[in-house]
Amino acid sequence: MNRLIEYMLPPAKSTLAGETDALFAFINISSFIFIIGITLTMLYFAWRYRRKSDDDVTPVISHNNILEITWSVIPLILVIIVFSWGYSTYMKKISPPSDAYEVRVVGKSWLWEFHYDNGNVSVNELHVPENRPVKLIMSSDDVIHSFYVPDFRVKMDVLPNRYTSVWFEATEQGESTVYCTEYCGTAHSNMLATVHVHSQEDFEDWLETSGGSGEDLPPVERGEMLVQQNACMTCHSTDGSRLTGPTFQGAWGSDVPLENGETVQFDENYVRESILEPNAKVHQGFQPVMPSYAGTLDDRQIDAIIEYIKTLQ
Amino acid sequence: MATSEASTTYKKIQVRRYKPEENPEKNYLNEEKGLWAWLTTVDHKKIGLMYLASIAFFFLVGGILALILRTELWTPARSFLDADLYNQVFTLHGAIMVFFFLVPSVPTVLGNFVLPLQLGAKDVAFPRLNLASFYIYLIGALFTLTAILTGGVDTGWTFYTPYSATTGGNVIMMTLGVFILGFSSILTGVNFIVTIHKLRSPGMTWAKLPLNLWALYATSIIQILATPVLAITLLLLTMERALGIGIFDPALGGDPVLYQHFFWFYSHPAVYIMIVPGFGIISEVVSTFSKKIIFGYWAIALSSLAIAFIGFLVWGHHMFTAGQSSLANLVFSFLTFMVGIPTGIKIFNWVATMYKGSIDMKTPMVYVMIFLFLFMIGGFTGIMVGALSVDIHLHDTYYVVAHFHYVMVGGMVMAFLGGIHYWWPKMFGKMYSELWAKIAAGILFIGFNMTFLPQFIMGSQGMPRRYFNYLEQFQPFHQTSTVGAYLMGTGFLIVAIYLTYSLFKGKKAGPNPWGSRALEWQTASPPPLHNFEHIPVIINGPYDYHKPMSEFQLGVASKHNGHHAEETVDVPESAQEKA
Ligand code: HEM
Numbered sequence A: 001m002n003r004l005i006e007y008m009l010p011p012a013k014s015t016l017a018g019e020t021d022a023l024f025a026f027i028n029i030s031s032f033i034f035i036i037g038i039t040l041t042m043l044y045f046a047w048r049y050r051r052k053s054d055d056d057v058t059p060v061i062s063h064n065n066i067l068e069i070t071w072s073v074i075p076l077i078l079v080i081i082v083f084s085w086g087y088s089t090y091m092k093k094i095s096p097p098s099d100a101y102e103v104r105v106v107g108k109s110w111l112w113e114f115h116y117d118n119g120n121v122s123v124n125e126l127h128v129p130e131n132r133p134v135k136l137i138m139s140s141d142d143v144i145h146s147f148y149v150p151d152f153r154v155k156m157d158v159l160p161n162r163y164t165s166v167w168f169e170a171t172e173q174g175e176s177t178v179y180c181t182e183y184c185g186t187a188h189s190n191m192l193a194t195v196h197v198h199s200q201e202d203f204e205d206w207l208e209t210s211g212g213s214g215e216d217l218p219p220v221e222r223g224e225m226l227v228q229q230n231a232c233m234t235c236h237s238t239d240g241s242r243l244t245g246p247t248f249q250g251a252w253g254s255d256v257p258l259e260n261g262e263t264v265q266f267d268e269n270y271v272r273e274s275i276l277e278p279n280a281k282v283h284q285g286f287q288p289v290m291p292s293y294a295g296t297l298d299d300r301q302i303d304a305i306i307e308y309i310k311t312l313q
Numbered sequence B: 001m002a003t004s005e006a007s008t009t010y011k012k013i014q015v016r017r018y019k020p021e022e023n024p025e026k027n028y029l030n031e032e033k034g035l036w037a038w039l040t041t042v043d044h045k046k047i048g049l050m051y052l053a054s055i056a057f058f059f060l061v062g063g064i065l066a067l068i069l070r071t072e073l074w075t076p077a078r079s080f081l082d083a084d085l086y087n088q089v090f091t092l093h094g095a096i097m098v099f100f101f102l103v104p105s106v107p108t109v110l111g112n113f114v115l116p117l118q119l120g121a122k123d124v125a126f127p128r129l130n131l132a133s134f135y136i137y138l139i140g141a142l143f144t145l146t147a148i149l150t151g152g153v154d155t156g157w158t159f160y161t162p163y164s165a166t167t168g169g170n171v172i173m174m175t176l177g178v179f180i181l182g183f184s185s186i187l188t189g190v191n192f193i194v195t196i197h198k199l200r201s202p203g204m205t206w207a208k209l210p211l212n213l214w215a216l217y218a219t220s221i222i223q224i225l226a227t228p229v230l231a232i233t234l235l236l237l238t239m240e241r242a243l244g245i246g247i248f249d250p251a252l253g254g255d256p257v258l259y260q261h262f263f264w265f266y267s268h269p270a271v272y273i274m275i276v277p278g279f280g281i282i283s284e285v286v287s288t289f290s291k292k293i294i295f296g297y298w299a300i301a302l303s304s305l306a307i308a309f310i311g312f313l314v315w316g317h318h319m320f321t322a323g324q325s326s327l328a329n330l331v332f333s334f335l336t337f338m339v340g341i342p343t344g345i346k347i348f349n350w351v352a353t354m355y356k357g358s359i360d361m362k363t364p365m366v367y368v369m370i371f372l373f374l375f376m377i378g379g380f381t382g383i384m385v386g387a388l389s390v391d392i393h394l395h396d397t398y399y400v401v402a403h404f405h406y407v408m409v410g411g412m413v414m415a416f417l418g419g420i421h422y423w424w425p426k427m428f429g430k431m432y433s434e435l436w437a438k439i440a441a442g443i444l445f446i447g448f449n450m451t452f453l454p455q456f457i458m459g460s461q462g463m464p465r466r467y468f469n470y471l472e473q474f475q476p477f478h479q480t481s482t483v484g485a486y487l488m489g490t491g492f493l494i495v496a497i498y499l500t501y502s503l504f505k506g507k508k509a510g511p512n513p514w515g516s517r518a519l520e521w522q523t524a525s526p527p528p529l530h531n532f533e534h535i536p537v538i539i540n541g542p543y544d545y546h547k548p549m550s551e552f553q554l555g556v557a558s559k560h561n562g563h564h565a566e567e568t569v570d571v572p573e574s575a576q577e578k579a
């Protein structure tokens, strides 16, 4: 039974995961006992009291108040235990320690943006230190999304009109998946991200070296950096292979066939429009799942990306 | 509870004993013939059958959509649908199964057919209104089908804002369809409540009301009180979309979480609209096939009402992660557990009814056993998702998908099948093949568990719902589930085949093939147009298997049909009725 319950759950990688799992196990085991008990009783009755003749006479047993009370009160006690247990862990889940490290999270169709205290931004990658409480302050730029990390047993809806928050303390270095669990349209099931849990030093290193704005770099290098930071590479290859979106290799200057039958020249304006309003013109044979980067990338950054794409011939 | 008997007074009624006709020449099926007669009938039995046909059609559509979903999910990435189409398909599957199949299923088909028969009435209180409900249902369905054919809808059956306010497709048409449908539901509810209050035959006190009718009564109350809230919500949504009035969309100054409150204020009680009528069927079937008085009549009757009332107060459990206050979560979680108790009481009483019975494992009873097992799993996993800390992890994953399918399909659809198999001989006067029926039940049982058990595991492991693509680690579960779904599909096909076959080639059923004491079995099968040749007189409860059958076949002696009073009986009359 314990093995089965362990198998059912993802690895427990946060401080409160264990407590959640214990209640999960408790409910499973007690339900199992009830279900098996009642089912066996039912099957036993069906066999023991099977009809022998059509003239069978059955006793008149119309009710029994003691029994009614017993089978109301015992389950009542059990559910009160489950309720209190669930509530107390829940309270811990929604009460972050005051010294938690804060990260600002923006969800939008269909990507996750993470803003750190030093101005760093990462897209679809959340970097956090190990053994330190982390509090995420979240909001959405469009419809409702929901931030879910099974390994940490946390989930919280991300709303357009207010902030919500979630906190966890990761106990193990490594990677965990983030899912969007509030249905948000076409690419809802692609709205994934990864949490990278580092040691404290590695995390600090990461903050120093990555995710900077790169304003002082030459445009092409800055463009390459932005393309990586903004998770463009998860959908666009630079080596000609086909991912979710068309490859950037050899794209510059080509004629792009569109879903509506027209063609358009792959030039500065097209790239700019593709980034800010991706569904305005959809490349033939691809799904309209690219998130809009309006509000994420500014004009200078888009310029840099354009310069970078030009070099991929 | 025994006090209800104490306040009873008796009235003398002259009765004659009758035996239901074995081979009635005339019955409701052959008395008014032709398409027009059917389409304009006000006979509750025919209306019930028209609903049966419509509901079977929607179940077929919803089922095909389910198989399309499951087929697409065979591989982690795209197989044959694109993401947008997949999203439309799950929306339609959910909306059709809930609004056009499950909510109306038992009340409109079995309720319509059986309710007046169980009361000893000639029809429901407002037969024309009943026909109107049917046409309103059809108009609602027409709107929805139009919405599907002209653009589709991809919001999920929950129509959450702001997504539903901004996405393309024909959301307005679809919500209007559901809005119109709501009126059908309300009118049916009103009709049933009035019928139960006013048209009980002499001697049928509240304490002798069949439990099926208590369940329908509780359901009707929910329908009348909750459905208007859905109607208003959908209307507000339509106003927002069509006129740009900001109610739920934050871009217009609205609040999306408010929408969720409104929606679930209807849709949680609707969950009970979808299950309570099933409870009624189970009570009837358990007693009949155990040939024994029902155990805990009042416990079962009143727990239906308790569920109906507490069910109104738990809607917030769908929103534990939506950002409502922790106090709200505390209250909703607590009340959710409280609904569990009356539900548990019912299960214990049904099992206790079997104790020392004379149990005949005919198909309806097989479905009762399947129901009890699957519904228990649905119920206990409901306790799981009611526990706050655990629900934070499980919410909006496949665990929830599995949970509600265990309740809705494992519970209600199995109860519905049980009811159909139980009353089929009454409806058509024909028996189906017992052997094939049991084979199909077995296939459905295996197929069902194969489809939905793996979903508990992948859900606990973190597989979110409404996902078109998924991570490879979940594939074995999805594939098992898909195979199970096809097995279930096969099971339903077999049911459809042998039931249809029985209409033409089935053995004659006779008035009371199960030896039941309930009133609907004390008339011919199929019943005559006006249900009973005599107004029945009730002196015993519907589950009094210790009394001889002849005491259940008493009719008011009336001068005009030439009978002379043969004897006089004391018929109980509850205090309130004299008033
Ligand atoms: C015949 C077997 C059935 C199968 C194989 C099946 C399968 C599915 C699948 C694959 C989903 C989509 C899950 C997701 O992507 O999140 C789903 C959703 C759903 N199903 Fe079924 N289903 C079946 C029967 C039913 C029945 C009989 C009902 C109702 C009476 C029902 C009600 C629903 C609802 C309400 C949803 C949620 C839709 C939504 O998320 O908007 N299903 N089902």
Ligand SMILES: [Cu+2]
Pocket (backbone or CB within 6 Å): A145, A146, A180, A181, A182, A183, A184, A185, A187, A188, A189, A191
């Ligand atoms: Cu999403």
Ligand SMILES: [Cu+2]
Pocket (backbone or CB within 6 Å): B267, B268, B271, B314, B315, B317, B318
């Ligand atoms: Cu609910």
